Amino acid sequence: MTWDLSCRDWAARLKAGRTLVPELPLNAIEGDRAVAVLNRLRLADVTGTPTFGEAGGEWFRDIVRAMFGSVDPVTKARMIRELFLLVPKKNSKTTNGALLMLTALLLNQRPRAPFLLTAPFQKTADEAFSAIAGAIALDPVLEAKLHVRDHLKTIVHRETQANLQIMTFDPKAVTGKKVVGALIDELHVLGKIPRADKAMLQLRGGMQPFPEAFLAIITTQSDDAPAGVFKDDLEKARGVRDGTRQSAMLPVLYEYPEAMQRDPTKPWRDPINWPMVTPNLGLSIDIERLKPAFADEEAKGDAALRLWASQHLNIEIGLALHSDRWAGADFWEAAVDPTLTLDTLLKRCEVVVVGIDGGGLDDLLGLCVMGRERDTRKWLIWCHAWAHEIVLERRKDIASRLLDFQKDRDLTVVKRPGDDVEMVADIVCRIKAAGLLPEKQAIGVDTAGITDIVDELTAPGRDISMEQIIGVSQGWRLNGAIKTTERKLAGGELIHGGRALMAWCVGNAKSEPKGNADLITKSASGKAKVDPLMAVFDCTTLMATNPASAEKKYQIFVV
Template identity: 55%
Template sequence: MGSPDPLEWDFSCPDWEQRLRDQRSLLPDLPLDEVEASRAVSIFDRLRLPDVPGQPAFADAAGDWARDMVRAIFGSLVDGERMVPELFELVPKKNAKTTNGAAIMVVALLMNLRPRAEFVLVGPTQEIADLAFQQASGIIDADPDGYLQKRFQVQEHVKTIVDRTNNARLKVKTFDLKVATGAKPAGVLIDELHLMAGMPHAARVIGQLRGGMIANPEAFLIFITTQSDEPPAGAFKAELDYARAVRDGRIPQGRVLPMLYEFPEAMQIAEEKPWRDPACWPMVLPNLGRSITVDRLKKEFRAAREKGEAEERRWASQHLNIEIGLALHSDRWIGADLWPRAVDVTLSYAELIARSEVIVAGIDGGGLDDLMGLGLIGRCRETKNWLGWGHAWAQPEVFDKRKEIAARLQDFADEGDLTVCEDPTEDIRGLADIIEELNTLGLLPAENAVGLDPQGVGALIDELSGRGIAEAQMIGIAQGFRLSSAVWGLERKLKDGTFVHAPQALMNWCVGNAKTEQRGNAVLITKQTAGKAKIDPLIAMFNAVSLMGRNPVAEGDNNGGLDRYLERLSA
């Protein structure tokens, strides 16, 4: 084929939405080696399903989406270099992901020319890894001609399949740090990446696998995954965001070929929820009519809806790849249902200052394994609506003691909404910097400007006092059931549209974590009811609601202060 021209290998697919509507292939036009691509598909089609009565061939049982993967990976070898080095496949449950993945890795063994090459199929859990191995070994046992049984030795005890002709091997492993130790794989398939989102070492392991593949120019990395049943986080979020950016053309000449069976964002977030219509479902079900039918899904969907919105969203995330923005649950804060529609995508810290006539601050934090949360609410000069913005600080102990949320917290840090403290007082100083700036700009009221949890705030009060914040500007906000009026007040303003907030995944997460407990006529949203999840920035926002509800007036000439602030920004 001659020397590869990287410019010819453009993985973007700008018309992906129309392709989904037409149920056409998501594989963009690529200069594939059609001979090798067709040979690989022919091998794939002749393999047989190991766990289906009659053991039909993949030619009949697999959808064309699986053949697109086979064509792209094995038809992209040019002068020994794999021009499609990575592929990200997002496909709902019950579309035979694990079985197709196992078959693709068997094809990789059969197409391989490198002696002693190592291929790895990685599952997120022991159960999924066992299933993947059983599918791969079962495909070999199902060969009616006996050729695969003669060529491959299946080692059950170490979950390895060895090619007797060249000692290449396929290893099936559970995802952990040992997967990447000393590995120089010729091919890796990672199944259900979304289940690895909470693993703090996931990105590190994937990075090490990528590093090991450099030694083999023909190496490939495939992700096959369903959408997460929680807001995407960690390595899953990073890889999915990258794949979307390549698909949409925002990253030219990206390293990954994206094949994402998901509804357009407008369909996912629309208030009328058009994705609920079964007529739309074929857009994201590439194996429809084979391993899954619309009629079967309709029954499951009805059952999920009867259990409530939280179960409906969870079901939709797994079976229709609907991305969950808020982790809703049965005892959730009612404001969580209203939060998504109150977002103002133009709002930021700078915009909050530019648009507000007065700003109040709420602060909440606990021990070293908690977040320090800041909630700012400004009152818009023109509309008088309330504008919300939040930030958080985390000590290293949070990442050590709360490993289940460490990857998610790192995402918030990468997005700029959370600061990872490098010393014990960075959170106190960071809070004071912001409040001092607002005070200098004349945006804080002369009284009741900063609301704090009365417990354990001595160091913060000392710091603020040293920055010129007057005693009258600081006030303790009673917590527990006494915060009910602020909770109810924010709910009402969310519903009537007079409170909007910045587009911050951190605050979305905290809102989704909030659990309520009824105490008589009061409602409690506390750290105790939230459990191991974090809600400090949300509690800080409630503290700010308590202050803004007093109809404060800014102390200084905030227009003059704003001019000085904008001058600093432009400089």
């Protein structure tokens, strides 16, 4: 039997300052025993070296009580196999995690049981080891029980020979490890590391032989849009919390409800709401110390404030805003219609144009379908991208993010060059069959690399004429389309589906002044991918000519 670990009233609990651990059928004896051990541990980096019982947060005691109180006293099987704790910086995240693992080592009964604490940065791993070694050095009983091997950053229990290893995360080192208990600190960083997902899969697999095994994940929000293994586990934890998924993962997420995060008035900026996501308030952190840092970052601009808020208030960043960003990025998130898909766009629009932008094998092929909505005459866009599988090898720094877009069905990975062009042509032919494609200047294509696309679109059976295809000049000649797109976004006249792929591309776009023009080019954006956004500008070039669909022209002629 699995436990229901959901906490459907989490938002109300946050506002009331209540625990986010739901009511569970815990083994009270084992849970209280674990808390008693935790409470005796001393905080080596706090003035006066108080015990956790004197200076620790009740919110974390609730987590420890649940984790250790979920072990069946007969079978020794753990009902809560994982913990996902999302908590902002300065809430004793690393220290608390370190002491949790020390508690596990002390309570463990399995001979030679291996435990692991790992973090993506050496500094974080060193801080965790220092917290553990410091607690041991301050307690003569613990010094007698445990052997601290400083040079190996390993703690050995003298009686059981169980050991706790503290190390910097390395996919090669983690892969193949069998552990009875593991803690991952700052999982959000691992989301950007190649092969981290495979290492996590191996780590979870290495726990299967042990019924009492557990994996604890303690992390802040990402300073970029969530990606890779972090995105997967964050979505899983939210699903369990909200009751839409079943899992043995205990979700404890100190984050504002989505409505508060997306509210245009940004209520999360008001310090009165900060206690909601600051569980260690009054202990390791207080609001008055946060205010000056908030004011400093606010003065630097929206990009700096978002970065600070992601780490100190767990605000999820959906769009990167850098100092040299494209001006339209500031209005992108306000222009979302989540119901907008290719199907709904074709149903709602009276005319549709297509933009195509792509490069070599290590680039994306970007497609934008832009329609003019009936009655409102707003411009609606739907975008997709294709990538050759070689990109995942050549661009390992973005491979996990591209795979996320593939899961979202916004990106297709192809094995054979040309498959992507065929799929693009299929979509164009579908639009033409719907009678929405103009008879002239309907498809805008980047003049570089246009040959394969033109050949496929004009192939027998496609029935796309050369008059419908136009090469759109890039560089400074695209300035008018860029400015028009910005104005349409700012005025609420351009709507998109709010897809993560496009938020990423818009966040990647860098503006480069050249004469009287502000350019967005692939060279200006460096290695970051912007191809689907460039396809949007190609569409804008065509839609700005106020085209009519072939079907509409025919109907007017008949009348």
